[in-house]
Amino acid sequence: xxxxxxxxxxxxxxxxxxxxxxxxxxxxxxxxxxxxxxxxxxxxxxxxxxxxxxxxxxxxxxxxxxxxxxxxxxxxxxxxxxxxxxxxxxxxxxxxxxxxxxxxxxxxxxxxxxxxxxxxxxxxxxxxxxxxxxxxxxxxxxxxxxxxxxxxxxxxxxxxxxxxxxxxxxxxxxxxxxxxxxxxxxxxxxxxxxxxxxxxxxxxxxxxxxxxxxxxxxxxxxxxxxxxxxxxxxxxxxxxxxxxxxxxxxxxxxxxxxxxxxxxxxxxxxxxxxxxxxxxxxxxxxxxxxxxxxxxxxxxxxxxxxxxxxxxxxxxxxxxxxxxxxxx
Amino acid sequence: xxxxxxxxxxxxxxxxxxxxxxxxxxxxxxxxxxxxxxxxxxxxxxxxxxxxxxxxxxxxxxxxxxxxxxxxxxxxxxxxxxxxxxxxxxxxxxxxxxxxxxxxxxxxxxxxxxxxxxxxxxxxxxxxxxxxxxxxxxxxxxxxxxxxxxxxxxxxxxxxxxxxxxxxxxxxxxxxxxxxxxxxxxxxxxxxxxxxxxxxxxxxxxxxxxxxxxxxxxxxxxxxxxxxxxxxxxxxxxxxxxxxxxxxxxxxxxxxxxxxxxxxxxxxxxxxxxxxxxxxxxxxxxxxxxxxxxxxxxxxxxxxxxxxxxxxxxxxxxxxxxxxxxxx
Numbered sequence: 001x002x003x004x005x006x007x008x009x010x011x012x013x014x015x016x017x018x019x020x021x022x023x024x025x026x027x028x029x030x031x032x033x034x035x036x037x038x039x040x041x042x043x044x045x046x047x048x049x050x051x052x053x054x055x056x057x058x059x060x061x062x063x064x065x066x067x068x069x070x071x072x073x074x075x076x077x078x079x080x081x082x083x084x085x086x087x088x089x090x091x092x093x094x095x096x097x098x099x100x101x102x103x104x105x106x107x108x109x110x111x112x113x114x115x116x117x118x119x120x121x122x123x124x125x126x127x128x129x130x131x132x133x134x135x136x137x138x139x140x141x142x143x144x145x146x147x148x149x150x151x152x153x154x155x156x157x158x159x160x161x162x163x164x165x166x167x168x169x170x171x172x173x174x175x176x177x178x179x180x181x182x183x184x185x186x187x188x189x190x191x192x193x194x195x196x197x198x199x200x201x202x203x204x205x206x207x208x209x210x211x212x213x214x215x216x217x218x219x220x221x222x223x224x225x226x227x228x229x230x231x232x233x234x235x236x237x238x239x240x241x242x243x244x245x246x247x248x249x250x251x252x253x254x255x256x257x258x259x260x261x262x263x264x265x266x267x268x269x270x271x272x273x274x275x276x277x278x279x280x281x282x283x284x285x286x287x288x289x290x291x292x293x294x295x296x297x298x299x300x301x302x303x304x305x306x307x308x309x310x311x312x313x314x315x316x317x318x319x320x321x322x323x324x325x326x327x328x
Numbered sequence: 329x330x331x332x333x334x335x336x337x338x339x340x341x342x343x344x345x346x347x348x349x350x351x352x353x354x355x356x357x358x359x360x361x362x363x364x365x366x367x368x369x370x371x372x373x374x375x376x377x378x379x380x381x382x383x384x385x386x387x388x389x390x391x392x393x394x395x396x397x398x399x400x401x402x403x404x405x406x407x408x409x410x411x412x413x414x415x416x417x418x419x420x421x422x423x424x425x426x427x428x429x430x431x432x433x434x435x436x437x438x439x440x441x442x443x444x445x446x447x448x449x450x451x452x453x454x455x456x457x458x459x460x461x462x463x464x465x466x467x468x469x470x471x472x473x474x475x476x477x478x479x480x481x482x483x484x485x486x487x488x489x490x491x492x493x494x495x496x497x498x499x500x501x502x503x504x505x506x507x508x509x510x511x512x513x514x515x516x517x518x519x520x521x522x523x524x525x526x527x528x529x530x531x532x533x534x535x536x537x538x539x540x541x542x543x544x545x546x547x548x549x550x551x552x553x554x555x556x557x558x559x560x561x562x563x564x565x566x567x568x569x570x571x572x573x574x575x576x577x578x579x580x581x582x583x584x585x586x587x588x589x590x591x592x593x594x595x596x597x598x599x600x601x602x603x604x605x606x607x608x609x610x611x612x613x614x615x616x617x618x619x620x621x622x623x624x625x626x627x628x629x630x631x632x633x634x635x636x637x638x639x640x641x642x643x644x645x646x647x648x649x650x651x652x653x654x655x656x
Contacts (some may be wrong), residue, residue, distance in 0.1 A: 024353075024354060278373045
């Protein structure tokens with residue numbers, strides 16, 4: 001399987017039933033009033049490991065053979081994919097080694113270790129995580145689990161879209177718009193594929209952080225553009241240099257647009273989520289909200305019904321405190 | 329109407345439909361694993377105004393006559409009831425004046441003003457809020473809206489229990505235990521009345537903060553005990569000196585027990601909610617979680633299914649930051 005089809009997302013949903021949290025669809029009258037929209041919020045921050053990443057990881061790992069399970073899995077990730085793979089491996093009784101940058105948020109490193117994974121730290125500036133992971137995998141015979149460029153991972157993340165559609169439908173709502181973050185594009189590829197299959201009239205708009213709008217550049221160019229990032233973003237989870245080889249063709253078909261938000265807008269969205277939505281969000285998890293609050297989604301016409309994916313909440317307490325105190 | 333009956337809660341639910349948020353029932357596998365329980369969380373932190381108080385306030389105000397609406401409402405509250413009354417009055421187009429202590433959390437004062445209410449601050453140590461509210465109500469002909477000792481308020485809060493029961497039932501779960509905070513007892517009286525009517529086998533356990541365990545003392549004495557508080561609690565929302573005249577007889581019938589938690593346990597629960605549940609909670613909103621995490625609920629036997637009400641999330645950003653940094 002290389003191309004991802006809608007049926008694979010439905011199969012993933014069946015595999016995840018009883019293992020992943022079916023996150024609720026929530027609505028804030030205060031947010032609706034402020035934006036003049038009906039925003040149906042899908043808080044994947046409430047997913048196991050605090051991010052949607054558990055879905056794809058579990059869907060990938062549960063399909064490994066007994067022999068493969070025994071030899072374990074290797075992944076590289078700055079945090080949320082690391083935790084998703086670590087927990088899924090733990091639940092399925094297989095060893096996991098995660099290659100993480102030495103400057104990853106402490107909360108993500110600790111949580112990954114807490115799920116029983118072995119951690120190997122590397123220097124983001126001088127070492128190649130792909131090379132480290134490949135070497136370890138070769139030595140141990142382990143399976144490398146990509147963060148997004150894998151059909152099972154994409155199908156797993158697509159269950160967010162499947163649930164969002166069915167939960168909206170149960171409210172009698174039709175989504176005019178789908179908004180979700182874009183890093184490597186796994187979440188958005190799977191989710192937009194699910195939503196556009198079930199509701200072709202829904203426009204899908206991705207959101208990237210400033211300096212990491214590689215998918216926007218790729219869509220404009222009509223081919224994958226690889227960035228050489230020169231800055232950091234508050235959104236550690238979305239610092240991907242390029243869309244994936246599998247995710248990009250899907251995004252080309254499904255996306256209407258990409259909005260770009262800066263760190264100040266992201267911090268403002270985190271404060272709004274704290275004070276009004278009462279949800280903890282990490283920077284990368286709040287970019288869709290940030291784009292809406294900053295008026296950066298041209299497709300969000302007055303009265304529109306919007307499905308908004310808030311993708312994660314793994315933020316260091318100290319960083320969160322600094323955001324609350326406007327020190328960031 | 330003076331006694332509260334189950335039918336009044338169902339009537340309140342009909343009045344609140346489309347106005348209050350039907351908060352989701354959420355579940356955290358991490359919390360379940362840690363406690364060895366199945367905890368079905370009812371996050372009223374996600375309710376309008378960030379606390380369950382909107383339910384009772386709306387149910388009370390919507391029943392006022394056109395003439396009464398014109399003369400407006402007066403309430404006294406340190407914060408969440410203030411916001412509930414202010415928003416309900418705003419939605420129903422009537423003036424509201426709220427008497428608030430001058431040391432109420434700034435976030436609660438600002439939010440109350442933001443809903444369009446007039447605010448009158450008083451000194452908690454030297455002035456009587458009841459006298460101030462009564463004088464204003466007499467002068468303007470306004471209706472005083474009590475925070476908990478009112479049958480319509482109790483019935484409105486009871487819709488939390490109604491939803492909790494039906495949402496649990498939809499999961500095929502039977503509640504062995506109901507846990508909710510107790511201040512004046514409005515939330516617990518309404519909620520336990522609803523749950524015990526629908527599921528007589530469910531044990532209801534309240535939680536009070538240390539120094540304000542007036543309901544526990546009253547239950548032991550068999551009559552309402554009025555405390556003269558000598559300290560403050562982190563749980564500003566639960567600093568009531570006595571159970572209500574209407575709430576106490578209900579609590580006498582419905583409660584199996586009351587647990588008491590201290591500030592350190594509450595702060596720990598707020599950090600757990602932040603880091604694991606990814607929910608913002610105010611101190612008073614987290615006492616049930618605090619009691620569970622601290623092992624203070626004797627009725628929470630291994631494997632039990634627990635309905636846990638997290639009642640509010642209106643906490644100053646600076647206070648929240650101090651809790652995260654363990655400065656509190």
